[in-house]
Amino acid sequence: MSAFLTELKAFEGRTLTPTTWGPDEVNIPMIRHWVETMGDTNPVYLDDEAARATGRDGAVAPALMAQVWTMRTFTDKMANNDPSQVWTDLIATLDGEGFTSVVATDSDFEFFVELRPGDRVSLTEVIESISEEKKTGLGVGHFVTTLKTYRNGDDEVVATQRWRTLRFAPKPAEKPKGLRPRPALNADNAFWFEAAKEHRLVIQRCSTCGTLRHPTGPMCGACRSLEWDTVEASGRGTVYSFVVNHHPRIPGFDYPLVVATIELEEGTRLVANMTGVTPDEVEIDMPVELDWIDADPDLTLPAFRPAAREEH
Template sequence: MSEPTDYEARLQAFVGRELVARRPGPDPVNVPMIRHWVEAMEDGNPIYLDDEAARATGRDGVVAPASMMQAWTMRGYAASVRPDTAPAGPSASDDLTGLLAEGGYTSVVATDSDFEFVRELVPGDHVSVEERVESISPEKKTGLGTGRFISTVKTYRDASGEVVATQRWRILRFRPAEKPAPKPARPRPAINPDNAFWFEAAREHRLVVQRCADCKSLRHPPGPACPQCGSFQWDTARSSGDGHVYTFTVNHHPRHPAFDYPLVVAVIELAEGTRLIANMTGVAPADVEVGMPVALDWLDDGDLSLPIFRPKES
């Protein structure tokens, strides 16, 4: 077994050490706070607010919900933000947090809490808490990132020092996993009344070609009038998606982060006779050839769908 590193030894030196010295809660157990708690939790058990109902169960009177144990020792919002209420000098907890940050474990998430209750709390009880480090795990890989599980034991006592509950508390301190930046969306086309139909069909993965309603000639890109006969009447024909590479270019620069480079931009001549500009997929740029038979595919980018073409299987 290899010797622990200096950092590991410094970290493990915290095991068994007191993190939080015994500290009393700001207020004794009281019925108004119990009332707020049970209303927020929608807990209708009458033993928390009704003395008679509590005595009917053999208790001397109302008791606090066990789940409130930790709440009685919380310092409150003001104490957490006002510098004049902070303890003088760094605490052992601050020292451990600093050492973990030194190792890059700067993020934290609570993983589990296990309570053992010795007795119920009643109004007038004044609860204190103290905390010790139980264990610090070796470095582990998790879905959140590489980190260490820190297990501590919190001991809750009443005013006489008797233990009323213990809580095993575990957190994960971790180095956030580096996430690749999301790929930006492709630049959006300028959609107008003349071409909106084409993009709407593309969203349904239909490749259509504008067709003159009078002379039946096909045209692309779309336009308001037929260049052959001048008619303003038109409908569409659905393309089979078959075609061939009429010409192409391979783009290297300038680069846009929404695209993968080198980028093949091809003029595709469809079987129906019209041409359109589209990207190629499923082929190395060096293997693209003029005349190469292609078949239709689709690229979906959010609310935008565009036809792309891949080599047609022979």
């Protein structure tokens, strides 16, 4: 057991909230507000005769209102006074280790005695257990379970409530990854990026002499023709050269970033990211095959991964 958990476990059994009487007696106006809000039409809560017809001495408060009668007043809450030094020390201990956030997780009520208008209710709260460190969707933390005991003026136990909260260290907010830089689109290259959105890798071809070219351009470098069309690449090639980028870290990219010049089996070359491979696994002349990076709804780019080995 860690030193911190031992420190937390020392709080078990200690009184978190000393016996505290509720600010108001059980009363009909608050019961009426409650049942109207909850939509509970049981007449025993507001009508003495209806309650007597069930064997009771008169109207009773809904059992779930036990907690209502002991709630701190608005003035008390605004004063921000902790119920006890134990409470102050427990929160300080958790805060000191980064467990600064809290969320209620469950409440288990058990009822024993019905309350009637005129009753006064007290609350005593004891720390029952504190869990070891747990990993949750909200973050790492400790579950703190307390036992609340509600009593009436005759010192009868009206209800008990096991109240569990998670005191946790919130996960760091994830910064948006950001978008990859946008390509500079023009009349000479827009067709290529539009094909990429359809997961088609095309190569520009001179319509006059058949020469393939990339990067795209308006004129054939071999015959100077301005006429062109495209052919679809097979997606197979080899690594002609590569670099591994570590810095600067530009939003939209994962690092370390392998950027390779790929020689397609059609003979043209293009620069693309490598996927499915670590930097130390990349080699010159490595066979690769086409992959796709759907960076965002407006940008899809070809990438290359190690070619699958053929089984014989």
